[in-house]
Amino acid sequence: MSPILCVAGARPNFMKIAPVLGALAEAGLTCRLVHTGQHYDPAMNDCFFRDLGIPAPDHYLEVGSASHAVQTAEVMKRFEPVLESEAPAAVLVVGDVNSTLACALVAAKRGVPVIHVEAGLRSFDRAMPEEVNRVLTDQLSDLLFLTEAEALDNLRREGIPEERAHFVGNVMIDSLHRNLARAVPAVQTLGAAPGSYALLTLHRPSNVDDAATLAGLLEAVADIGRGLRVVFSVHPRTRGRIEAFGLQGLLAGLTVLPPLGYLEMLGLMRDASLVMTDSGGIQEETTALGVPCLTLRENTERPITLTQGTNQLVGTDTARLRRAVAEILAGRGPAGRIPHYWDGCAAQRIAAVIRAWLAETERLKAA
Numbered sequence: 001m002s003p004i005l006c007v008a009g010a011r012p013n014f015m016k017i018a019p020v021l022g023a024l025a026e027a028g029l030t031c032r033l034v035h036t037g038q039h040y041d042p043a044m045n046d047c048f049f050r051d052l053g054i055p056a057p058d059h060y061l062e063v064g065s066a067s068h069a070v071q072t073a074e075v076m077k078r079f080e081p082v083l084e085s086e087a088p089a090a091v092l093v094v095g096d097v098n099s100t101l102a103c104a105l106v107a108a109k110r111g112v113p114v115i116h117v118e119a120g121l122r123s124f125d126r127a128m129p130e131e132v133n134r135v136l137t138d139q140l141s142d143l144l145f146l147t148e149a150e151a152l153d154n155l156r157r158e159g160i161p162e163e164r165a166h167f168v169g170n171v172m173i174d175s176l177h178r179n180l181a182r183a184v185p186a187v188q189t190l191g192a193a194p195g196s197y198a199l200l201t202l203h204r205p206s207n208v209d210d211a212a213t214l215a216g217l218l219e220a221v222a223d224i225g226r227g228l229r230v231v232f233s234v235h236p237r238t239r240g241r242i243e244a245f246g247l248q249g250l251l252a253g254l255t256v257l258p259p260l261g262y263l264e265m266l267g268l269m270r271d272a273s274l275v276m277t278d279s280g281g282i283q284e285e286t287t288a289l290g291v292p293c294l295t296l297r298e299n300t301e302r303p304i305t306l307t308q309g310t311n312q313l314v315g316t317d318t319a320r321l322r323r324a325v326a327e328i329l330a331g332r333g334p335a336g337r338i339p340h341y342w343d344g345c346a347a348q349r350i351a352a353v354i355r356a357w358l359a360e361t362e363r364l365k366a367a
Contacts, residue, residue: 001362002086003088004032004089004090004354005031005034005086005090005107006032007034007036007092007099007100008033008034008035008054008099009097009098010038010099013094013095014054015175016171016175017054018175021033022347024350027352027355028355032058032059032086032088033055033057034103035060036102038097048261052179061078061082068129072102075098075099079106089358090113091113091115093115093137094116094117094118095117096118098133100133101137104116104140114141114143115144116141116143118146118170118171119134119151119165120151121147125298127206129205130280138160139160143354144166145353146165146166147168147169147284147304147342148302148304149167150304152167168346168349169341169342170341170346172285173284173288173346174344174345180266182263183266184266185267188267192231195272195273198228198272198273199230199269199276200221200231200276201232201233201235201282202217202232202234202238202277202278203238203278203279204296206297207316208241211247215245215250218250220318220321221254222252228273231254231255231257231272232251233257233258234256235259269282269286270289272291277296278297280301283302283305283309283311284302286309287339292328293311294328295312295314299313304339308336308338309334312334
Protein backbone atom coordinates (compact mmCIF):
# COMPACT_ATOMS: atom_id res chain seq x y z
CA MET A 1 0.00 0.00 0.00
CA SER A 2 1.21 3.51 -0.76
CA PRO A 3 2.44 5.53 2.22
CA ILE A 4 0.62 8.26 4.08
CA LEU A 5 2.51 11.54 3.96
CA CYS A 6 2.32 13.15 7.42
CA VAL A 7 3.09 16.87 7.53
CA ALA A 8 4.46 18.95 10.41
CA GLY A 9 5.95 22.40 10.30
CA ALA A 10 5.68 24.29 13.59
CA ARG A 11 5.86 23.64 17.32
CA PRO A 12 2.13 22.89 17.84
CA ASN A 13 2.28 20.37 15.00
CA PHE A 14 5.02 18.37 16.67
CA MET A 15 2.93 17.48 19.74
CA LYS A 16 0.05 16.46 17.47
CA ILE A 17 2.00 14.45 14.91
CA ALA A 18 4.07 12.43 17.41
CA PRO A 19 1.25 10.18 18.72
CA VAL A 20 -0.31 9.93 15.25
CA LEU A 21 2.92 8.59 13.74
CA GLY A 22 3.18 6.00 16.50
CA ALA A 23 -0.42 4.88 16.19
CA LEU A 24 -0.29 4.58 12.40
CA ALA A 25 2.86 2.44 12.65
CA GLU A 26 1.18 0.23 15.27
CA ALA A 27 -1.76 -0.19 12.89
CA GLY A 28 0.62 -1.47 10.20
CA LEU A 29 0.38 1.62 7.99
CA THR A 30 3.43 3.04 6.20
CA CYS A 31 4.13 6.71 6.87
CA ARG A 32 6.56 9.31 5.58
CA LEU A 33 7.18 12.42 7.66
CA VAL A 34 7.50 15.79 5.92
CA HIS A 35 8.90 18.65 8.01
CA THR A 36 8.30 21.91 6.18
CA GLY A 37 10.75 23.89 8.32
CA GLN A 38 8.20 26.58 9.18
CA HIS A 39 9.79 26.56 12.65
CA TYR A 40 13.51 26.22 12.06
CA ASP A 41 15.06 27.61 15.26
CA PRO A 42 16.62 24.68 17.17
CA ALA A 43 14.84 25.86 20.32
CA MET A 44 11.50 25.53 18.50
CA ASN A 45 12.39 22.45 16.51
CA ASP A 46 15.14 19.94 17.31
CA CYS A 47 14.43 19.68 21.03
CA PHE A 48 10.76 18.89 20.39
CA PHE A 49 11.68 16.05 18.06
CA ARG A 50 14.00 14.71 20.74
CA ASP A 51 11.59 15.16 23.65
CA LEU A 52 8.64 13.63 21.80
CA GLY A 53 10.57 10.78 20.18
CA ILE A 54 9.70 11.90 16.65
CA PRO A 55 11.88 10.19 14.02
CA ALA A 56 14.02 12.26 11.69
CA PRO A 57 11.85 13.54 8.84
CA ASP A 58 11.95 11.73 5.52
CA HIS A 59 11.68 15.09 3.79
CA TYR A 60 12.80 18.45 5.18
CA LEU A 61 11.65 21.41 3.09
CA GLU A 62 13.63 24.13 4.92
CA VAL A 63 11.07 26.82 4.18
CA GLY A 64 11.93 29.17 7.05
CA SER A 65 10.28 32.45 7.99
CA ALA A 66 8.45 34.84 5.64
CA SER A 67 5.13 36.62 5.28
CA HIS A 68 2.05 34.39 5.37
CA ALA A 69 1.62 34.54 1.60
CA VAL A 70 5.27 33.90 0.79
CA GLN A 71 5.62 31.13 3.35
CA THR A 72 2.46 29.37 2.16
CA ALA A 73 3.56 29.62 -1.47
CA GLU A 74 7.06 28.36 -0.67
CA VAL A 75 5.69 25.32 1.17
CA MET A 76 3.48 24.54 -1.83
CA LYS A 77 6.39 24.83 -4.27
CA ARG A 78 8.62 22.56 -2.21
CA PHE A 79 5.94 20.05 -1.24
CA GLU A 80 4.67 19.29 -4.75
CA PRO A 81 7.82 17.39 -5.87
CA VAL A 82 7.65 15.32 -2.67
CA LEU A 83 4.04 14.46 -3.43
CA GLU A 84 4.98 13.42 -6.96
CA SER A 85 7.87 11.21 -5.85
CA GLU A 86 6.03 9.52 -2.97
CA ALA A 87 2.65 8.99 -4.74
CA PRO A 88 0.97 8.67 -1.33
CA ALA A 89 -2.37 7.12 -0.49
CA ALA A 90 -3.21 10.30 1.45
CA VAL A 91 -1.71 13.44 2.96
CA LEU A 92 -2.29 13.91 6.68
CA VAL A 93 -2.06 17.44 8.09
CA VAL A 94 -2.54 18.65 11.65
CA GLY A 95 -3.66 21.90 13.23
CA ASP A 96 -3.93 25.29 11.56
CA VAL A 97 -0.52 26.66 10.58
CA ASN A 98 0.45 27.80 7.08
CA SER A 99 2.06 24.44 6.33
CA THR A 100 -1.26 22.72 7.05
CA LEU A 101 -3.18 24.66 4.42
CA ALA A 102 -0.34 24.72 1.89
CA CYS A 103 0.13 20.94 1.82
CA ALA A 104 -3.61 20.28 1.88
CA LEU A 105 -4.07 22.56 -1.13
CA VAL A 106 -1.30 20.89 -3.13
CA ALA A 107 -2.70 17.43 -2.35
CA ALA A 108 -6.28 18.40 -3.25
CA LYS A 109 -5.21 19.90 -6.58
CA ARG A 110 -3.29 16.68 -7.39
CA GLY A 111 -6.28 14.49 -6.48
CA VAL A 112 -4.66 13.03 -3.35
CA PRO A 113 -7.02 12.57 -0.37
CA VAL A 114 -6.47 14.93 2.57
CA ILE A 115 -6.81 13.93 6.23
CA HIS A 116 -7.12 16.76 8.76
CA VAL A 117 -6.40 16.11 12.43
CA GLU A 118 -7.93 18.79 14.69
CA ALA A 119 -10.73 19.78 12.33
CA GLY A 120 -13.81 21.88 12.92
CA LEU A 121 -12.38 24.36 15.43
CA ARG A 122 -13.49 27.95 14.89
CA SER A 123 -12.79 31.27 16.58
CA PHE A 124 -15.07 33.06 14.06
CA ASP A 125 -12.37 35.70 13.74
CA ARG A 126 -11.18 35.89 10.14
CA ALA A 127 -8.52 38.42 11.16
CA MET A 128 -6.59 35.44 12.55
CA PRO A 129 -4.55 33.78 9.77
CA GLU A 130 -5.03 30.44 11.55
CA GLU A 131 -8.81 30.76 11.19
CA VAL A 132 -8.50 31.08 7.42
CA ASN A 133 -6.20 28.04 7.39
CA ARG A 134 -8.70 25.99 9.43
CA VAL A 135 -11.72 26.80 7.31
CA LEU A 136 -10.02 26.15 3.99
CA THR A 137 -8.25 22.98 5.13
CA ASP A 138 -11.53 21.50 6.32
CA GLN A 139 -13.15 22.26 2.96
CA LEU A 140 -10.34 20.39 1.20
CA SER A 141 -10.33 17.35 3.50
CA ASP A 142 -11.73 13.87 2.87
CA LEU A 143 -11.36 12.75 6.51
CA LEU A 144 -11.77 15.18 9.40
CA PHE A 145 -10.88 14.25 12.98
CA LEU A 146 -12.48 16.31 15.76
CA THR A 147 -11.13 17.10 19.23
CA GLU A 148 -14.56 18.10 20.58
CA ALA A 149 -18.01 16.92 19.52
CA GLU A 150 -19.35 20.47 19.16
CA ALA A 151 -16.94 21.07 16.26
CA LEU A 152 -19.28 18.99 14.10
CA ASP A 153 -21.82 21.85 14.21
CA ASN A 154 -19.26 24.15 12.58
CA LEU A 155 -18.63 21.66 9.78
CA ARG A 156 -22.36 21.17 9.17
CA ARG A 157 -22.87 24.92 8.84
CA GLU A 158 -20.11 25.02 6.23
CA GLY A 159 -21.66 22.24 4.16
CA ILE A 160 -19.13 19.52 4.91
CA PRO A 161 -20.71 16.03 4.74
CA GLU A 162 -21.10 14.62 8.22
CA GLU A 163 -19.86 11.18 7.21
CA ARG A 164 -16.37 12.62 6.65
CA ALA A 165 -16.07 13.73 10.30
CA HIS A 166 -15.04 11.57 13.24
CA PHE A 167 -14.95 12.66 16.89
CA VAL A 168 -11.83 11.00 18.26
CA GLY A 169 -10.44 13.26 21.00
CA ASN A 170 -7.32 15.35 21.27
CA VAL A 171 -3.89 14.13 20.14
CA MET A 172 -2.24 17.05 22.00
CA ILE A 173 -3.48 15.38 25.15
CA ASP A 174 -2.13 12.03 23.95
CA SER A 175 1.35 13.60 23.98
CA LEU A 176 0.71 15.11 27.40
CA HIS A 177 -0.36 11.76 28.89
CA ARG A 178 2.61 9.95 27.44
CA ASN A 179 5.16 12.44 28.69
CA LEU A 180 3.80 13.83 31.95
CA ALA A 181 5.87 11.46 34.09
CA ARG A 182 8.98 12.73 32.25
CA ALA A 183 8.14 16.42 32.63
CA VAL A 184 10.98 18.46 34.11
CA PRO A 185 9.88 19.75 37.54
CA ALA A 186 9.76 23.50 38.04
CA VAL A 187 12.18 23.17 40.92
CA GLN A 188 14.76 21.90 38.44
CA THR A 189 14.10 24.59 35.83
CA LEU A 190 13.54 27.52 38.19
CA GLY A 191 14.46 26.43 41.68
CA ALA A 192 10.80 27.16 42.46
CA ALA A 193 8.25 25.15 44.39
CA PRO A 194 4.99 24.13 42.66
CA GLY A 195 2.32 26.82 42.91
CA SER A 196 4.79 29.63 43.66
CA TYR A 197 4.69 31.32 40.24
CA ALA A 198 2.56 32.18 37.20
CA LEU A 199 3.64 31.24 33.68
CA LEU A 200 3.32 33.62 30.71
CA THR A 201 3.56 33.03 26.95
CA LEU A 202 2.81 35.56 24.19
CA HIS A 203 3.19 35.24 20.44
CA ARG A 204 -0.01 36.20 18.58
CA PRO A 205 0.47 39.08 16.12
CA SER A 206 -2.59 40.83 17.58
CA ASN A 207 -0.79 40.98 20.93
CA VAL A 208 2.84 41.51 20.02
CA ASP A 209 2.84 43.47 16.74
CA ASP A 210 1.20 46.59 18.21
CA ALA A 211 3.47 48.52 20.57
CA ALA A 212 0.64 49.90 22.71
CA THR A 213 -1.04 46.51 23.14
CA LEU A 214 2.21 44.75 23.97
CA ALA A 215 3.26 47.49 26.39
CA GLY A 216 -0.11 47.37 28.16
CA LEU A 217 0.07 43.62 28.62
CA LEU A 218 3.66 43.71 29.88
CA GLU A 219 2.83 46.54 32.29
CA ALA A 220 -0.09 44.53 33.72
CA VAL A 221 2.05 41.42 34.01
CA ALA A 222 4.82 43.43 35.70
CA ASP A 223 2.23 44.67 38.20
CA ILE A 224 1.08 41.09 38.85
CA GLY A 225 4.73 40.14 39.26
CA ARG A 226 5.04 42.38 42.31
CA GLY A 227 2.88 39.95 44.25
CA LEU A 228 3.51 36.68 42.43
CA ARG A 229 6.57 35.54 40.55
CA VAL A 230 5.90 35.59 36.81
CA VAL A 231 7.92 33.32 34.52
CA PHE A 232 7.94 34.48 30.89
CA SER A 233 9.12 32.01 28.25
CA VAL A 234 9.75 34.40 25.37
CA HIS A 235 9.04 33.38 21.77
CA PRO A 236 11.79 34.59 19.39
CA ARG A 237 9.28 36.69 17.46
CA THR A 238 8.01 38.31 20.65
CA ARG A 239 11.52 39.06 21.82
CA GLY A 240 12.18 40.81 18.52
CA ARG A 241 9.09 42.99 18.96
CA ILE A 242 9.98 43.86 22.55
CA GLU A 243 13.41 45.01 21.44
CA ALA A 244 12.08 46.89 18.41
CA PHE A 245 9.57 48.78 20.57
CA GLY A 246 12.11 49.47 23.34
CA LEU A 247 10.08 47.64 25.99
CA GLN A 248 12.91 45.68 27.61
CA GLY A 249 12.52 47.66 30.83
CA LEU A 250 9.09 46.10 31.42
CA LEU A 251 10.76 42.68 31.77
CA ALA A 252 12.85 43.76 34.76
CA GLY A 253 10.63 42.21 37.42
CA LEU A 254 9.93 38.99 35.51
CA THR A 255 11.81 35.71 35.28
CA VAL A 256 12.62 35.68 31.57
CA LEU A 257 13.45 32.37 29.91
CA PRO A 258 14.28 31.47 26.31
CA PRO A 259 11.99 29.09 24.39
CA LEU A 260 11.89 25.80 26.25
CA GLY A 261 11.75 22.18 25.22
CA TYR A 262 8.50 20.27 25.50
CA LEU A 263 9.36 18.50 28.75
CA GLU A 264 10.54 21.71 30.46
CA MET A 265 7.43 23.59 29.36
CA LEU A 266 5.16 20.75 30.41
CA GLY A 267 6.70 20.77 33.87
CA LEU A 268 6.33 24.55 34.18
CA MET A 269 2.64 24.36 33.20
CA ARG A 270 1.92 21.49 35.55
CA ASP A 271 3.55 23.21 38.53
CA ALA A 272 2.25 26.76 37.92
CA SER A 273 -0.40 28.41 40.08
CA LEU A 274 -1.86 29.83 36.85
CA VAL A 275 -0.95 30.34 33.20
CA MET A 276 -1.42 33.49 31.09
CA THR A 277 -1.22 32.84 27.35
CA ASP A 278 -2.50 33.53 23.86
CA SER A 279 -1.69 29.98 22.68
CA GLY A 280 -4.46 27.65 21.61
CA GLY A 281 -2.58 24.50 22.54
CA ILE A 282 -1.75 25.74 26.03
CA GLN A 283 -5.46 26.36 26.64
CA GLU A 284 -5.98 22.64 26.03
CA GLU A 285 -2.96 21.46 27.99
CA THR A 286 -3.87 23.50 31.09
CA THR A 287 -7.40 22.10 30.97
CA ALA A 288 -5.97 18.57 30.90
CA LEU A 289 -3.64 19.45 33.79
CA GLY A 290 -6.35 21.18 35.84
CA VAL A 291 -4.30 24.41 35.97
CA PRO A 292 -6.14 27.77 35.72
CA CYS A 293 -5.56 29.50 32.39
CA LEU A 294 -6.16 33.13 31.44
CA THR A 295 -6.27 33.58 27.68
CA LEU A 296 -5.12 36.97 26.45
CA ARG A 297 -7.47 37.01 23.48
CA GLU A 298 -11.05 38.10 22.81
CA ASN A 299 -12.03 34.72 21.36
CA THR A 300 -10.95 31.10 21.27
CA GLU A 301 -11.32 28.32 18.74
CA ARG A 302 -11.30 25.88 21.64
CA PRO A 303 -14.57 26.71 23.47
CA ILE A 304 -14.58 23.42 25.34
CA THR A 305 -11.73 24.79 27.46
CA LEU A 306 -14.17 27.50 28.62
CA THR A 307 -17.30 25.39 29.09
CA GLN A 308 -15.64 22.33 30.61
CA GLY A 309 -12.05 23.31 31.34
CA THR A 310 -10.03 25.75 33.42
CA ASN A 311 -9.76 28.50 30.82
CA GLN A 312 -11.09 32.08 30.96
CA LEU A 313 -10.95 34.74 28.24
CA VAL A 314 -9.62 38.07 29.50
CA GLY A 315 -8.58 39.67 26.21
CA THR A 316 -6.15 42.57 26.47
CA ASP A 317 -8.16 44.36 29.17
CA THR A 318 -5.46 44.72 31.81
CA ALA A 319 -7.93 45.49 34.64
CA ARG A 320 -9.82 42.32 33.77
CA LEU A 321 -6.55 40.38 33.78
CA ARG A 322 -5.62 41.65 37.23
CA ARG A 323 -9.06 40.79 38.62
CA ALA A 324 -8.95 37.29 37.16
CA VAL A 325 -5.51 36.65 38.68
CA ALA A 326 -6.76 37.82 42.07
CA GLU A 327 -9.79 35.52 41.83
CA ILE A 328 -7.62 32.51 41.02
CA LEU A 329 -5.17 33.24 43.82
CA ALA A 330 -8.16 33.51 46.19
CA GLY A 331 -9.21 30.00 45.15
CA ARG A 332 -12.17 31.08 43.04
CA GLY A 333 -10.92 30.04 39.58
CA PRO A 334 -12.86 27.46 37.52
CA ALA A 335 -12.22 23.90 38.69
CA GLY A 336 -12.89 22.38 35.28
CA ARG A 337 -13.15 18.76 34.21
CA ILE A 338 -11.52 16.62 31.55
CA PRO A 339 -13.47 16.68 28.26
CA HIS A 340 -14.71 13.45 26.72
CA TYR A 341 -12.09 11.45 24.81
CA TRP A 342 -9.21 13.54 26.18
CA ASP A 343 -7.91 10.25 27.52
CA GLY A 344 -4.63 9.69 25.70
CA CYS A 345 -6.09 7.35 23.07
CA ALA A 346 -7.12 9.74 20.28
CA ALA A 347 -4.32 8.67 17.95
CA GLN A 348 -5.36 5.01 18.18
CA ARG A 349 -8.90 5.98 17.20
CA ILE A 350 -7.55 7.97 14.26
CA ALA A 351 -5.41 5.05 13.08
CA ALA A 352 -8.36 2.64 13.25
CA VAL A 353 -10.54 4.94 11.14
CA ILE A 354 -7.79 5.54 8.57
CA ARG A 355 -6.98 1.84 8.24
CA ALA A 356 -10.65 0.98 7.63
CA TRP A 357 -11.03 3.91 5.22
CA LEU A 358 -7.97 2.91 3.19
CA ALA A 359 -9.13 -0.71 3.04
CA GLU A 360 -12.53 0.39 1.75
CA THR A 361 -10.88 2.69 -0.79
CA GLU A 362 -8.75 -0.20 -2.08
CA ARG A 363 -11.82 -2.46 -2.25
CA LEU A 364 -13.74 0.09 -4.32
CA LYS A 365 -10.80 0.54 -6.69
CA ALA A 366 -10.57 -3.21 -7.21
CA ALA A 367 -14.33 -3.63 -7.78
